[in-house]
Amino acid sequence: MHTDLVAALDIGGTKIAGALVDGHGRILLRAQRATPAREPGDTVMDAVADVLTELAASPLWRGVRAVGIGSAGPVDASTGSVSPVNIPGWRAYPLVERVRAATGGLPVELIGDGVAITAAEHWQGAARGHDNALCMVVSTGVGGGLVLGGRLHPGPTGNAGHIGHISVDLDGDPCPCGSRGCVERIASGPNIARRALEGGWRPGPDGDTSAAAVAAAARDGHPVAVASFERAARALAAGIAATATLVEIDIAVIGGGVGKAGDVLFTPLRAALAEYATLSFVQRLTVAPALMGTDAGLVGAAAAALTTTPPQPNARAAGV
Amino acid sequence: MHTDLVAALDIGGTKIAGALVDGHGRILLRAQRATPAREPGDTVMDAVADVLTELAASPLWRGVRAVGIGSAGPVDASTGSVSPVNIPGWRAYPLVERVRAATGGLPVELIGDGVAITAAEHWQGAARGHDNALCMVVSTGVGGGLVLGGRLHPGPTGNAGHIGHISVDLDGDPCPCGSRGCVERIASGPNIARRALEGGWRPGPDGDTSAAAVAAAARDGHPVAVASFERAARALAAGIAATATLVEIDIAVIGGGVGKAGDVLFTPLRAALAEYATLSFVQRLTVAPALMGTDAGLVGAAAAALTTTPPQPNARAAGV
Known part of the structure; x- marks a missing residue:
């Protein structure tokens, strides 16, 4: 089992991409939904939850120790909320709390999408x-x-x-x-x-x-x-x-x-x-x-989660 | 004796100010020379050395554990050199090395003058x-x-x-x-x-x-x-x-x-x-x-020296 594994979310106005990413930045599993950008906020969150549920169905999920989110901005990491310009249903939306709840209490790290691609280019690009x-x-x-x-x-x-x-x-x-x-x-x-x-x-x-x-x-x-x-x-x-x-x-x-x-x-x-x-x-x-391709947002979100949450010797076993 | 005492230098195109500053940012002693800005670099350095010598004549000098320099820029802290626009005799001038030598080997911290006033405003302003x-x-x-x-x-x-x-x-x-x-x-x-x-x-x-x-x-x-x-x-x-x-x-x-x-x-x-x-x-x-007055450069240079050089339990006793 991977002992250094995180889930990553890359949330934009067009799609919500998710992945399980290991400590070397390798993407082991992907899931994706179109962003219902014009729908109410909870409908957008349902799409995020669907992505997480699909990832959690994998046996790899047992090794996941944190979730990293790179989101279209503005974000507010200090309150864990997001207000993406292109997702009007989310205004000061408590995304971190919702993702934490949807993953059984995993640590969640939120950064803006520009910061996420930076994390990826710095790590591997x-x-x-x-x-x-x-x-x-x-x-x-x-x-x-x-x-x-x-x-x-x-x-x-x-x-x-x-x-x-x-x-x-x-x-x-x-x-x-x-x-x-x-x-x-x-x-x-x-x-x-x-x-x-x-x-x-x-x-x-x-x-x-x-x-x-x-x-x-x-x-x-x-x-x-x-x-x-x-x-x-x-x-x-x-x-x-x-x-x-x-x-x-x-x-x-x-x-x-x-x-x-x-x-x-x-x-x-x-x-x-x-x-x-x-x-x-x-x-x-x-x-x-830039050297990173379209996965930069996912890899960067993973990097943020890997860097800011300490590895846990005994990985969590709970699912979504 | 003060156990948390540093020397500070504020070097500009008009004057070279020096002081002994304690851990509370209090100026205990001052010295100053006009900057011989149009003279050769070593003449400018002589003025700096005069300021240091005047400070070192005080019995307080025995407690000094480091020197902080805020200099007109550009500076290069990575090489310890300065090239102040208004002091043409100093181009890539090895100021840190010269000040270290002039003070019997004290640790020397170099920052630009803008950074120095920032340190002062953040500390006390x-x-x-x-x-x-x-x-x-x-x-x-x-x-x-x-x-x-x-x-x-x-x-x-x-x-x-x-x-x-x-x-x-x-x-x-x-x-x-x-x-x-x-x-x-x-x-x-x-x-x-x-x-x-x-x-x-x-x-x-x-x-x-x-x-x-x-x-x-x-x-x-x-x-x-x-x-x-x-x-x-x-x-x-x-x-x-x-x-x-x-x-x-x-x-x-x-x-x-x-x-x-x-x-x-x-x-x-x-x-x-x-x-x-x-x-x-x-x-x-x-x-x-801003709240700090004309001493901001000195207080800020002192702050940089206090923050970056660890206090020494047994203060140095050597003079200049």
Whole structure:
């Protein structure tokens, strides 16, 4: 029997993924449900409970010593509650208490999804071996998390590293969050696509107006597409440089759909970083693409549970 | 004899201050020299050694167990060297080694001056009791430091919290640091004064064009002076909100000459903070004026030495 085994939950607006993960970060069993994101909160919780029940049906469950949750934010680890923007039925929803009850009293660790992918990249991905790192997801939104002094830095409420909503343009466009000129407002996939369309770029016969389509156009040299990625790169660079200047990170890892754009993003990003990261102690800062795939949220949630709950010599035997 | 006593050095471009500080943060003895800032590095070091020699002439010196240094930055705590912008003779200057040699081998702790004032405000000032805080000096420049999870966060090189050089206006005016739209470029005293003069504000008969004079004009309702402080407040708010969003601070403490402007600064600052600090987990963020006076650098350097070097039951007896 595995003596260092945890359950992990990755909760987003589209799906609720669950897994049993061992002390090496290996996923031994999976379960998944679509998120009933527009339903009442208890219906969403039923989907979470279904995932846990499916995992608990395995004989492996007897070895599970804790549950790690990475959830769409904002979360509040100090109260164990979540209020994901894309799950309106959950507002200050007591997720930790409910998951604890659904698992017969297992310790439950809650972190934001940006913090979870950071835990994964630090454990097994591009930030491995770096004591001070920023890991980001640049996709429909822009999220992130921090490793400081060799350890995950979730902050008191589990939301630290929220780089998508720092303003890098104090007079800039209003952001849905209420602020202005946020990194996400400039660098997210939908904003890259919007800017390209506004500049006169048009999609091909397939009608694909995603950031991935803009990236393809940029690789073909379409100047408006190139410019839209350059603008996103500039905002990301200003945000990454700000983070490094504030907390002395030495690497920024970028994942998510936009992060997969490759040189179209990373070449202007590295150039812009040299412009914004000027002080001596941040000049060695590097950027790298994320290495963890779609399991990053699960692996990171598991990492948080493994790190913060001490191993128990006699693993619990109760089921869900 | 005091059993918990350290020597503190506060090194800036104008003066080199030294003190013996006890475990309660009381300054028992002081020494000071002007900084020969334009002289060769060894001449600057001679002034530091003079300060230490003066302190070591006291019988109290026998109880000193460590030396804390807060230095104008950038510093590099990882190598024990400093390269203060305003002391050109010191570039990667091995200050820790020289101070250790000058004190007969005492342990030496080096931090940046922004980190030092943060240590002081956290120990005895406006950030006392706050586990997550940003402390700033807004003056000729804008510096700062961080307390995270109840402890000073100097970062690997001792420069963390450098909020003056994060960009809040990615297309903004070039900053002497090489970047653009830095908080310091908008909110420092000289920039507040410059903007007021450019807008048509004129000094009184005394010819005083300092930010303090602009603050006095703003208190009298001069619209250009008011607007210049509002702009500074906006940049500070964007920087503070960014810091809170990244690392979850709950208080920002503002000291330095500009911090003394009072309501002329703090009223628009609080209003702007509500605009930029929008996510749920940063909405309780407050700002407060610094409480420590001009001794903050010395007290903070002492705090760093007291915290990082263990007390020795038998205090050293050797002199300088």
